Amino acid sequence: MTSPSADSSTQTALPLALVTGASRGLGAAIAKRLARAGYRVAINYASNEAKAAELKSEIESAGGRAELCRFNVAESSEVDTALELLTKSHGPIEVLVANAGITIDSLLMRLKDEDLDRTLDVDLKGAIYCVRAASRGMMKSRKGSVILISSVVGEMGNAGQSAYAAAKAGLIGFGKSVARELASRNIRCNIVAPGYIQTDMTGALTEAQKDAILRNIPLGTFGSPDDISEAVAFLASPAARYITGQVLGVNGGMYI
Ligand code: NAD
Numbered sequence: 514m515t516s517p518s519a520d521s522s523t524q525t526a527l528p529l530a531l532v533t534g535a536s537r538g539l540g541a542a543i544a545k546r547l548a549r550a551g552y553r554v555a556i557n558y559a560s561n562e563a564k565a566a567e568l569k570s571e572i573e574s575a576g577g578r579a580e581l582c583r584f585n586v587a588e589s590s591e592v593d594t595a596l597e598l599l600t601k602s603h604g605p606i607e608v609l610v611a612n613a614g615i616t617i618d619s620l621l622m623r624l625k626d627e628d629l630d631r632t633l634d635v636d637l638k639g640a641i642y643c644v645r646a647a648s649r650g651m652m653k654s655r656k657g658s659v660i661l662i663s664s665v666v667g668e669m670g671n672a673g674q675s676a677y678a679a680a681k682a683g684l685i686g687f688g689k690s691v692a693r694e695l696a697s698r699n700i701r702c703n704i705v706a707p708g709y710i711q712t713d714m715t716g717a718l719t720e721a722q723k724d725a726i727l728r729n730i731p732l733g734t735f736g737s738p739d740d741i742s743e744a745v746a747f748l749a750s751p752a753a754r755y756i757t758g759q760v761l762g763v764n765g766g767m768y769i
Contacts, residue, residue: 527553527578529603530749531596533586533643534613536564538712539662542738543610544568546746548577552608555582555599559613586613586639587631596646605650605657608749611640611684612662618673629676636680637687644691648700657700658749661688662741665708665764681706685760692758701757703748708764710736731766 530552535544540557545568548554554572556579558565565581572579580603584595600606614636617628644659651657666674667681684704691702709715709726715735718726727733744763747753762768 527551528607529553529555529599529605530608530610531555531557531582531599531606531643531647532610532612533557533639534559536561536568539707539710539738539741540610540612541568542742543612543745544579545572545575545577546739546742547608547610547749548572548575548579550746550750552749553578553580553603555580555603555606557582557584557586557595557613559583559585586611586643587634589638589642592639592642593646596643596650600650605654606647607651607654607656608658608660609643609647609651610660610662610745610749611643613639614662614680616674616677619676620673621675624676632676633680633683636677637683640684641687644687644702648691648695651700652695652698655699657695657698658753659688659691659700659702660745660748661685661702661704662745663688663704663706663760665706665762665768668706668760668762669768688760689758696757701748701753703753703756703758704760705741705744705748706760706762706764706768707741708736708762708767710738710741710763712738729767730764731769734765736763736765 530547532544534540535556536558544554569579584591661684663684664681666678688704
């Protein structure tokens with residue numbers, strides 16, 4: 514993997530990467546991978562400080578640098594304040610991974626207003642608030658890579674997940690617009706759309722549900738968090754300098 518553009522040999526010069534929802538699952542894998550690539554990683558969490566602190570220690574024990582950064586992505590004022598403080602201490606965010614997300618499954622007929630609002634607030638508006646806040650510093654430094662974590666469900670739809678699919682499809686339109694709007698400032702924006710990856714989110718599926726899903730995955734297995742973190746690290750790196758506005762499906766061929 515190509516190392517980040519700033520000099521990572523001195524601690525003060527480490528470029529900053531912010532990963533939202535990083536205390537567990539895909540976010541934690543992405544945070545660890547970016548730390549290995551030489552970034553100072555800001556670990557965002559909403560409430561589980563103990564888990565986030567554990568991840569910070571793990572990264573530091575492996576020789577990396579990490580900061581804790583608490584905010585609820587769904588509250589725009591919290592996002593603005595936290596990112597202002599973060600950039601004051603550590604400089605502009607060079608890489609933003611908007612990973613925080615929730616799923617509230619429901620058939621459309623039973624979809625409650627509050628569940629629809631919550632899903633859109635966290636999964637779609639939360640990412641927009643974070644990109645808007647991070648882009649201020651990126652525009653000034655004329656450098657940045659934004660990676661939005663969408664889902665295969667946002668590309669192909671899924672019965673029982675219409676609100677989640679709407680939010681995740683929304684991220685694709687949003688990300689392509691950001692790519693067009695900020696390209697002249699040397700800011701790239703890409704979207705990673707994971708398929709079924711083994712995490713707490715998929716751990717809740719029954720064996721019958723898992724078998725049904727696996728039948729629709731040409732490569733025949735679920736993905737691992739590392740499959741996603743490698744894709745993110747690539748898109749963040751200078752190796753992807755000519756790639757923007759793209760959706761990278763990491764889904765075992767489930768959606769082609
Ligand atoms: P997860 O539930 O383990 O992690 C989600 C993280 O987001 C958690 O740490 C949670 O605390 C955090 N979060 C939730 N609401 C937040 C808020 N308001 N503010 C800040 N943080 C908040 O799930 P995961 O499987 O690791 O999923 C990570 C991302 O990948 C999500 O956006 C999810 O939609 C997407 N995704 C996952 C899969 C999969 O198979 N696991 C597939 C496609 C897409």
